[in-house]
Amino acid sequence: MATCATCSGELRPEWRFCVFCGTAVTPTAVVEAAAEAPARVNHIAIIALILACIGGIPAIAFGHIALRQIKETHERGRTMAIVATALGYVWLAVAIVLFLRFANGL
Ligand SMILES: [Zn+2]
DSSP: OEEOTTTOOEEOTTOSBOTTTOOBOOHHHHHHHHHHSOOOBOHHHHHHHHHHHTTOTTHHHHHHHHHHHHHHHOOBOHHHHHHHHHHHHHHHHHHHHHHHHHHHHO
16 A cells, blocks of 8 residues: 555555645655555465474474564565464474373373
């Protein structure tokens, strides 16, 4: 979403003036702002989600790395990273429960 350079209000592409402060919106400014919008999905987040799906506990580490990168680069894939991290913790919990059961059985 493009934002007004004067008041930082959200601008719609069809607006010629900012409705919040009245500043004229030049088409190039809107295009530049749109170009800055992140379209790339964070690759670490994708790897983390794949690891989480196959039961990989490293998904926790990859998820946290992805979240940190997304915070800095404003890439897409934040939800993916959160889901991957959560699944990683679920797998870790399952692994701990199985380990304790196995250990008690001996
Ligand atoms: Zn404005």
